[in-house]
Amino acid sequence: MNIISTHIRSLVLFSTLITLAACGGGSGGGLANPPPPVGSGWQQGVFLDESTFALRCATPGNSINIFANDCRAVQDVQGTVLDENNFLRSWSNRTYLWYDEIVDRDPGLYNDPLEYFGLLKTTAPSPTGAPKDKFHFTQDSQAHCQLAQGGVSAGYGATWSIIAASPPRQIIIAYTEPNTPATANGLLRGAEILEVDGVAVVDGDAGALNAGLFPSGLGESHTFTVLDPESAVPRSVTMISQAITLAMVQNTQVIITPTGDVGYMTFNLHRAPAEQELIDAINTLQGVDDLVLDIRYNRGGFLVIASQMAYMIAGPAQTAGRVFETTQFNDKHPATDPITGQPIEPYPFIDETLEVIQIGQTTSGKPYGWYAQENCGTTYSTIQFRGVNEVNYGDYTDGFTPSVVDDGEANVLGCQVADDLSQQLGNPDENRLEVALAFQAGQGCIAPVGTAPGDAAAKPGMGFNATDGDIYRSFFDSNRILGRP
Secondary structure, eight states, X not given: OBOOOOOXXXXXXXXOOOXXXXXXXXXXXXXXXXXXXXXXXXXXXXXXXXXXXXXXXXXXSOOBOTTSTTOOBOOOEEOOHHHXXXXXXXXXXXXXXXXXXXXXXXXXXOSOHHHHHHTSSOOOBOTTSSBSOOOOEEEEHHHHHHHHHSOEEEEOSEEEEEEESSXXXXXXEEEXXXXXXXXXXXXXXXXXXXXXXXXXXXXXXXXXXXXXXSOSSTTOEEEEEEEOTTOSSOEEEEEEOEEEEOOSEEEEEEEEETTEEEEEEEEOOBSTTHHHHHHHHHHHTTTOSEEEEEOTTOOOEEHHHHHHHHHHHHOHHXXXXXXXXXXXXXXXXXXXOTTTOOBOXXXXXXXXXXXXXXXXXXXXXXOEEEOOEEETTEEEEOOOEEEEOTTSOOOOTTOXXXXXXXXXXXXXXXXXXXXXXXXXXXXXXXXXXXXXXXXXXXXXXXXXXXXXXXXXXXXXXXXXXXXXXXXXXXXXXXXXXXXXX
16 A cells, blocks of 8 residues: 655754662683584685585574464574584675684684674674664574564563663663553652662672563563652552564654644654554644654664655655665675675655754664574674665764754754653653754754753753763664565
């Protein structure tokens, strides 16, 4: 079917693997690894096609089709760890975007494919000194399939904002999912977590805190001491982890202003179920003059959803004949997609099932993507392409930054504003939305109430300064993903 679209006069974007850290730390010695397999046949710089080793598993019987709706089993055969390592080595050499920056190591020296895979990437830095490759990871194939096909994960329905990961720590709820243990217990954005199972967040044992905050499975019961917004008295909440269905689009509303009707929505995830949620939200916002698209907590996901979202906002007249994105693989594959074998074609604005202002801080930076690759029960994700826009720009590995000028590259016209955990998302008094509405009204980048030097005003319930915390994002959700035909 065709996706309904609306042309928006202007668009405002809101922008911004975390676990808690203990004091000190270090590593000690241990038992030596068992001797490596003999006769690996490794020759540096010589690679057989990965199909030679595919689905030859040290422990057969775990492979599944991660692209099937039922995640059905795939026939594999008895193999060895060396076969699995050789598969990863050849596959990485053929498809990794920076294959020529991988140190070619003898696969026979490693007894764990996950350890070997961890070495099959570049160690080069980005322009700011951060790792150029921040998205190299593995995942159990069954878990990957479940995430890819839907929006279900284990937890409580609360997303934590880690203001400080090391003592003295601070953890605030960034937002909650509807119909979850979090909302059933009345938890809201801005609630501070003081204790987890009796362990103080500020300086307690990191292992115990992580176990409670990030349950490893369903049915786990953990008790939290929380301080609600606008409250001076902590309370105790017990939550049992369950399968959480994520609401990828939330808080859709129309804000009436003297300078026009402004649509607002939070868009948190580019997974498959987001398609219908986005269509419903755009239908609700038909007729608005401007749109605030709040993606400060967006975790990434499928490129097709991003293209559909762009079409819904811009409309057919502005997207007709235009390129949404073009994928660029390594120099071995200048014209052909190495995974599908199809010619590389510009990715269009998708219409089936403007001026941009950025309010917030520098974004995470996700110009790279991959096709997930399953082998022997593990799904491997390695950067295989970069995405460039219609003017061939895609080098924003360190993110986009709101700036006083738009240079057509990483600096985007906008206002730098810290997150405001004292107010609910969609509240016009929340710092970023306050600035966005002021910008829409022609006032430029104002200082939010209570944040300007010497400003004695304060917002009700502001118990802590507006700040940006770290939000846990799985590696699965921290990249752009292409599906296979």
